[in-house]
Amino acid sequence: MSVSFEDAVHWVRSFADVIAENKEYLTQLDSAIGDADHGINMNRGMQAVLGKLDGAPNGDIGALMKAVGMTLVSTVGGAGGPLYGTLFLQFGVATAGKADLEPADWALALEKGVEGVQMRGKAEPGDKTMVDALIPARDAFRQAVDDGESFEDALRRSAAAAEEGMKATIPWVARKGRASYLGERSAGHQDPGATSSYLLLKAAADSWGGG
Numbered sequence: 201m202s203v204s205f206e207d208a209v210h211w212v213r214s215f216a217d218v219i220a221e222n223k224e225y226l227t228q229l230d231s232a233i234g235d236a237d238h239g240i241n242m243n244r245g246m247q248a249v250l251g252k253l254d255g256a257p258n259g260d261i262g263a264l265m266k267a268v269g270m271t272l273v274s275t276v277g278g279a280g281g282p283l284y285g286t287l288f289l290q291f292g293v294a295t296a297g298k299a300d301l302e303p304a305d306w307a308l309a310l311e312k313g314v315e316g317v318q319m320r321g322k323a324e325p326g327d328k329t330m331v332d333a334l335i336p337a338r339d340a341f342r343q344a345v346d347d348g349e350s351f352e353d354a355l356r357r358s359a360a361a362a363e364e365g366m367k368a369t370i371p372w373v374a375r376k377g378r379a380s381y382l383g384e385r386s387a388g389h390q391d392p393g394a395t396s397s398y399l400l401l402k403a404a405a406d407s408w409g410g411g
Contacts, residue, residue, distance in 0.1 A: 201350065201351045201352060201408075202300040202301060202302050202351070203261075203300060203301040203306065203351075203408050204299070204300050205258065205259050205260070205261055205264065205299055205300070207407065207408055208261045208264055208265075208301070209253060209256070209264065210407050211403055211404055211407040211408065212249060212253065212264070212268055213250065213253070214403045214406065214407045215246065215399070215400055215403040216246035216247065216249060216250050218399050218402075218403050219239070219242050219243050219246045219396065219399065220243055220246070220247070222239065222395075222396075222399060223239035223240060223242065223243040224239060225239065225395075226238045226239030226242065226392050226395060226396055227239035227240055227392075229389065229390055229391070229392040229395055230392040232389040234278075234392060235278060237277065237278060238278070238280060238392040238393065238396065239392070241276045241277045241278055241280050241281070242276060242280055242284070242396055244275055244276065244277075245271065245272045245275045245276035245280070245281065245284070246272075248271050248272075248274075248275040249267075249268050249271045249272065252267055252268075252271050255267075259299045260296075260297060260298070260299065261295045261298045261299065261300070261301060262291075262292045262293070262294070262295040262296035262297055262298055263292065263296075264292070265288050265289070265291040265292035265295060265309075266288070266289055266292030266293075267292075268288040268292075269284075269285045269286065269287070269288030269289035269290075269291070269292060270285065270289070271285075272284045272285040272288060273285030273286075273289075279321070279393075280393070280396075282320055282321075283317055283320055283321055283330060283393070284396075286313075286316040286317055286319075286320045287313045287316060287317050287334075288313075289316065290309075290312040290313045290315065290316035290317075291309045291312070291313050293312060294308045294309040294311070294312040294313070295308075295309055302351075303341075303345045303351045303354060304345065306341065306351075307338075307341055307342050307345055310334075310337065310338040310341055310342075310358075311338060311342075313334070313338075314331065314334050314335055314338050317330065317331055317334060318331055326372065327374065328369045328372045328374040328391045328394075329374075329391060329393050329394065330391070330393035330394050330396070330397040331394075331397075332365045332366070332368060332369050332391065332394045333362040333363075333365040333366045333369075333393075333394040333395075333397035333398045333401070334362070334365075334397050334401075335365065336361035336362060336364060336365040337358040337359065337361050337362035337365070337397075337398075337401045338358075339361065340354075340357045340358045340360070340361035340362075341354050341355070341357065341358035341361075343357075344357045344358070351408070351409065352408070352409035353409070354409075355401075355404055355405040355408055355409035356405050356409055358401055358404075358405065359398070359401045359402045359404070359405040362397060362398040362401040362402070363398050363402070365394060365398070366390065366391070366394040366395050366397070366398040367390065369390055369391040369394050370388065370389065370390045371387055371388065372387060374391070
């Protein structure tokens with residue numbers, strides 16, 4: 201199995217749908233430890249992305265990812281715009297000129313995406329941010345590929361690891377971002393950025409691997 205350009209577009213559309221469905225939930229999570237706008241902002245960005253998909257260069261997954269990233273940077277408020285924009289821009293760098301993706305291509309995209317987000321946000325594992333979902337997802341996918349698992353199974357392992365990482369943020373005290381201002385009061389709440397990152401990886405598993 202490989203991921204075609206059409207598959208990549210389907211994933212982006214699916215993520216936009218999932219964000220729209222969960223925008224109030226994400227905003228509710230953010231209201232506890234942030235600015236109460238993560239779901240609203242991400243939905244605005246992904247709806248803008250949907251409006252740009254028809255104009256994306258056909259057949260070039262890297263160009264598609266870069267177009268998504270630039271749109272998110274320009275339309276998503278707060279920290280989400282630069283961070284998710286960077287994630288997709290780095291996906292684009294890793295997949296430049298590719299008409300389809302093999303497992304190794306997606307592993308590299310995840311690796312570069314996480315590097316970009318960490319460089320932009322200066323977050324480390326355990327800081328209670330989106331990287332707490334992204335890093336386990338990256339590592340699980342790479343391990344699954346190294347173990348000889350199918351692309352579909354590797355995607356499912358990646359999404360499951362992202363979910364575990366997301367849930368792990370609940371008891372932690374935030375050390376980065378708006379939530380860090382609350383100190384100990386940030387404990388007991390699931391991080392909204394880790395949640396939307398899990399939804400991103402789950403959308404990939406659902407779109408490309410059958411859920």
